[in-house]
Amino acid sequence: MSHVIEMIGIRKEFPGIVANDDITLQVEEGEIHAILGENGAGKSTLMSILFGLYHADRGVIKVRGKEVHINSPNDAFDLGIGMVHQHFQLVHNFTVAENIILGKEGGFVYDIKSASKKIKEISDRYGLSIDPDMIIEEITVGMQQRVEILKMLYRDADILIFDEPTAVLTPQEIDELMQIMRNLAKEGKSIILITHKLDEIKAVAERCTIIRRGKLIDVVDVKSTSAEKMAALMVGRPVNFKVDKKEAHPTGVVLDIRNLNVMNNKNVLGVKDFSLSIEGGEIVGIAGVDGNGQSELVEAISGLRKVESGSIFFKGKDITHSSIEDRNEMGLGHIPEDRQKRGLILSAPLSTNFVIKEFYKEPYSKNGILNSEAIEEYGQRIIDKFDVRSGEGIHSLAGKLSGGNQQKAIIGREIEADPELLIAVQPTRGLDVGAIEFIHNEIVKERDRGKAVLLVSFELDEIFNLSDRIAVMNAGRLIDIVNTKDTDEHAVGLMMAGIKKEERSEV
Amino acid sequence: MKSKVINKPLEARKASPLLVSLSAVFLGIIAGAILIALIGKNPIAGFDRILFGALSNVRRIGNTLGMSTQLILIGLSVAFAFKTGLFNIGASGQMLMGGITGSILAFYLPLGMPRPIYLLIIIVASALVGALWGFISGFLKAKFNVHEVVSTIMLNWTAYWLVYDWIQRFIVDPTIVVKSKPIETVHTLRADWLTDLTKFSTLNYGFFLAIIACIVIWFILDKTNLGFRLKAVGSNRFCAEYAGIKVNRSIMISMAVAGALAGLAGLTYYCGYSNIMEMGKMPNEGFDGIAVALLGNCSPVGVFFSAVFFGILKMGRGSLAATGIPTEIADTIIATIIYFTATNVILANFWNGIFKRNFEKKEEAISLALESEGRSVDIQSLSKDERKALIKKGMPMLKEKKAEEKEAK
Numbered sequence: 001m002s003h004v005i006e007m008i009g010i011r012k013e014f015p016g017i018v019a020n021d022d023i024t025l026q027v028e029e030g031e032i033h034a035i036l037g038e039n040g041a042g043k044s045t046l047m048s049i050l051f052g053l054y055h056a057d058r059g060v061i062k063v064r065g066k067e068v069h070i071n072s073p074n075d076a077f078d079l080g081i082g083m084v085h086q087h088f089q090l091v092h093n094f095t096v097a098e099n100i101i102l103g104k105e106g107g108f109v110y111d112i113k114s115a116s117k118k119i120k121e122i123s124d125r126y127g128l129s130i131d132p133d134m135i136i137e138e139i140t141v142g143m144q145q146r147v148e149i150l151k152m153l154y155r156d157a158d159i160l161i162f163d164e165p166t167a168v169l170t171p172q173e174i175d176e177l178m179q180i181m182r183n184l185a186k187e188g189k190s191i192i193l194i195t196h197k198l199d200e201i202k203a204v205a206e207r208c209t210i211i212r213r214g215k216l217i218d219v220v221d222v223k224s225t226s227a228e229k230m231a232a233l234m235v236g237r238p239v240n241f242k243v244d245k246k247e248a249h250p251t252g253v254v255l256d257i258r259n260l261n262v263m264n265n266k267n268v269l270g271v272k273d274f275s276l277s278i279e280g281g282e283i284v285g286i287a288g289v290d291g292n293g294q295s296e297l298v299e300a301i302s303g304l305r306k307v308e309s310g311s312i313f314f315k316g317k318d319i320t321h322s323s324i325e326d327r328n329e330m331g332l333g334h335i336p337e338d339r340q341k342r343g344l345i346l347s348a349p350l351s352t353n354f355v356i357k358e359f360y361k362e363p364y365s366k367n368g369i370l371n372s373e374a375i376e377e378y379g380q381r382i383i384d385k386f387d388v389r390s391g392e393g394i395h396s397l398a399g400k401l402s403g404g405n406q407q408k409a410i411i412g413r414e415i416e417a418d419p420e421l422l423i424a425v426q427p428t429r430g431l432d433v434g435a436i437e438f439i440h441n442e443i444v445k446e447r448d449r450g451k452a453v454l455l456v457s458f459e460l461d462e463i464f465n466l467s468d469r470i471a472v473m474n475a476g477r478l479i480d481i482v483n484t485k486d487t488d489e490h491a492v493g494l495m496m497a498g499i500k501k502e503e504r505s506e507v
Numbered sequence: 508m509k510s511k512v513i514n515k516p517l518e519a520r521k522a523s524p525l526l527v528s529l530s531a532v533f534l535g536i537i538a539g540a541i542l543i544a545l546i547g548k549n550p551i552a553g554f555d556r557i558l559f560g561a562l563s564n565v566r567r568i569g570n571t572l573g574m575s576t577q578l579i580l581i582g583l584s585v586a587f588a589f590k591t592g593l594f595n596i597g598a599s600g601q602m603l604m605g606g607i608t609g610s611i612l613a614f615y616l617p618l619g620m621p622r623p624i625y626l627l628i629i630i631v632a633s634a635l636v637g638a639l640w641g642f643i644s645g646f647l648k649a650k651f652n653v654h655e656v657v658s659t660i661m662l663n664w665t666a667y668w669l670v671y672d673w674i675q676r677f678i679v680d681p682t683i684v685v686k687s688k689p690i691e692t693v694h695t696l697r698a699d700w701l702t703d704l705t706k707f708s709t710l711n712y713g714f715f716l717a718i719i720a721c722i723v724i725w726f727i728l729d730k731t732n733l734g735f736r737l738k739a740v741g742s743n744r745f746c747a748e749y750a751g752i753k754v755n756r757s758i759m760i761s762m763a764v765a766g767a768l769a770g771l772a773g774l775t776y777y778c779g780y781s782n783i784m785e786m787g788k789m790p791n792e793g794f795d796g797i798a799v800a801l802l803g804n805c806s807p808v809g810v811f812f813s814a815v816f817f818g819i820l821k822m823g824r825g826s827l828a829a830t831g832i833p834t835e836i837a838d839t840i841i842a843t844i845i846y847f848t849a850t851n852v853i854l855a856n857f858w859n860g861i862f863k864r865n866f867e868k869k870e871e872a873i874s875l876a877l878e879s880e881g882r883s884v885d886i887q888s889l890s891k892d893e894r895k896a897l898i899k900k901g902m903p904m905l906k907e908k909k910a911e912e913k914e915a916k
Binding site: 325 | 730731732733734735738739742743745746747748749750751752753
């Protein structure tokens with residue numbers, strides 16, 4: 001069997017952390033090879049080395065059996081290695097074709113026509129269904145990703161690296177991507193898939209290299225290895241996919257939303273006549289496809305967005321027009337949807353981020369003067385309790401943490417503040433099974449302590465796993481509220497598409 | 508107050524902002540030296556002249572500090588705005604407004620009033636008017652999303668023409684109609700004891716005002732809730748908003764504080780360093796302050812030293828002419844330093860590379876020494892003294908090894 005890529009004994013250190021410790025990766029020609037590991041395990045570092053973004057401290061890279069030195073992405077391109085990044089690198093007001101030939105225009109006058117033709121050919125060959133004349137900002141995220149793939153193929157890459165490709169996709173788009181990857185492999189392309197989602201690996205990959213904390217753990221054959229086994233190898237202990245939780249004991253209404261109307265960014269109603277109440281000691285999950293008013297609803301409750309009409313009562317008090325500060329003071333905790341935009345100050349140390357809502361309260365501050373000792377102690381407590389891993393502890397800048405640890409930091413902050421109502425939006429997006437298990441348990445613990453939890457998630461698994469009741473949203477409206485134990489994914493899926501129970505029975 | 512450091516692993520040093528700034532200064536001076544040499548003059552003599560002009564006697568030192576005073580305050584104003592996420596390019600206008608406030612009060616307050624009270628009034632008044640001028644920009648940004656760069660530039664010219672008009676209207680010198688009347692010395696920030704001490708230099712109470720301002724701003728930024736809020740808004744306003752911090756209020760406060768500092772600079776400049784205001788002159792100091800803030804890494808201490816450094820160059824340039832070197836050389840040095848400060852990433856990378864190589868060499872020496880002793884321990888667990896001893900022992904071995912490798916090649 002010939003190895004198209006061989007990385008042997010790779011070591012890479014960053015200040016305070018060994019990201020890759022003697023890792024070996026062998027990819028065969030025409031295979032889909034998955035790299036599985038927790039957040040911060042060193043998958044992305046390894047791929048960045050292969051792609052020439054980092055330089056390995058030690059180790060050898062061989063491409064098609066020949067030892068190579070990859071010093072920049074351009075070297076990687078020349079070797080036929082292409083990478084589809086998590087964050088797309090596209091110019092939004094350019095067309096697909098313009099984006100693809102960007103940097104490869106050739107002479108002074110570029111020939112967009114023949115480029116378009118070639119793009120169309122490639123697109124048809126691999127079933128990408130991309131029209132070269134479409135403008136990037138007008139196409140869906142899934143299509144943008146396919147443009148990235150096209151870009152690689154246009155440049156004759158035959159080794160494709162996918163870095164967490166499904167993080168931004170809807171379930172349907174994920175299925176399409178999986179099919180595309182199979183097509184690519186069938187045509188002889190070799191694919192490296194970096195992910196921490198086991199079902200994706202199960203769906204497409206042939207072999208899987210498992211990395212934990214910078215070390216190579218095992219290379220397994222995907223077909224003959226169970227998901228549980230792979231998860232255990234990745235995390236280092238058996239993982240529980242189902243959350244153990246007891247019967248809920250509701251303790252009275254904490255949040256009461258009545259006939260709420262909220263505008264969205266396009267200045268039309270994003271939330272329409274929405275009513276819902278949540279009691280202490282229960283988790284209410286909001287199910288719905290992304291963009292059906294969940295963000296607007298959460299922003300209205302947390303005070304980030306103006307309410308058009310209707311009212312919100314929190315612990316019996318009308319907070320419809322209260323300031324965010326007042327809501328926080330009353331005990332509203334919020335794990336925001338976008339952790340890097342809203343959740344953290346990336347350029348500030350963790351200690352600052354942990355007290356971002358409470359810095360003005362005792363003991364962190366007295367008479368307007370900060371008490372850095374108390375702030376640091378508090379930060380250390382959160383780090384210990386929620387196992388937030390970073391190079392320099394509380395002094396680490398939030399931006400230097402891996403995504404999973406950033407999320408743990410936010411969740412630690414919100415839970416440690418002991419809220420009466422915890423709003424958790426996509427609390428486990430982009431996280432690995434180990435972290436998901438941890439976060440799910442923390443959320444259930446909050447419920448068991450009598451707190452109200454509002455969970456917003458686009459992943460039905462998560463909704464079903466955690467919620468005591470499920471509220472389904474479609475086009476800004478509440479379709480129905482059901483008890484989790486009285487329903488199933490199929491029924492909720494139909495409601496997510498806007499079909500109510502009564503309507504269904506009529507059909 | 509000692510913070511707990513938690514098992515921070517050993518690693519190569521990182522270039523500090525101080526080292527980067529000093530490197531920029533060094534490169535700026537080298538560039539100046541090359542230019543002087545290119546026009547056929549002796550660079551050493553040139554720098555000697557600059558230092559002579561700025562520091563050779565108490566009067567010159569006094570003048571240099573007098574010049575530095577407004578640079579400190581303006582630098583602080585720009586730095587404070589930077590730290591809170593705003594670009595205050597309107598320090599010139601805020602300075603003019605503070606200056607005209609002090610100048611008009613100097614003529615309209617009775618000469619006989621107790622000096623401490625008088626000084627307090629003009630200090631507070633010019634700071635307030637400067638704050639108002641800054642606040643307008645903050646208000647426009649908070650309420651109407653007008654970018655502060657646009658509004659501060661606009662307000663620079665508004666201040667320029669207001670001052671033009673007010674000098675004419677209230678305090679014009681009837682004999683030379685383009686200037687204000689000179690202010691009586693007791694109504695400036697000049698102090699007899701300072702004047703005597705520095706043999707009639709421009710040094711005045713403003714210098715102490717600037718030092719106090721540095722301390723106060725450092726305290727606000729690093730130690731207070733207010734500073735926490737302002738910095739949070741400056742680093743990520745979305746996160747600050749989410750955390751319940753009132754973003755719009757913070758922006759207005761930031762600009763007002765920046766304006767107050769620039770207003771004070773105007774007071775020290777027009778009613779201390781000098782005692783007249785000219786009509787139709789936009790003070791350069793407003794823009795120099797940006798350079799001061801950048802070189803000082805926007806920290807109050809850094810601003811103080813970089814302002815004094817620029818003060819030396821500005822005062823020393825006059826003496827350059829005597830040697831036949833154009834005084835523009837001093838400006839060129841300043842410009843070069845700003846250039847290198849702006850490209851600080853390159854300088855930081857340069858130093859980090861050196862530190863890293865050095866660190867790796869030491870690690871290698873340690874492992875060689877350990878090997879020779881037949882020990883195998885984790886390098887991270889060694890104590891400082893042990894490391895030192897091992898490095899000393901390992902270095903010759905490393906050299907030998909390197910030499911052997913060379914020969915082998």
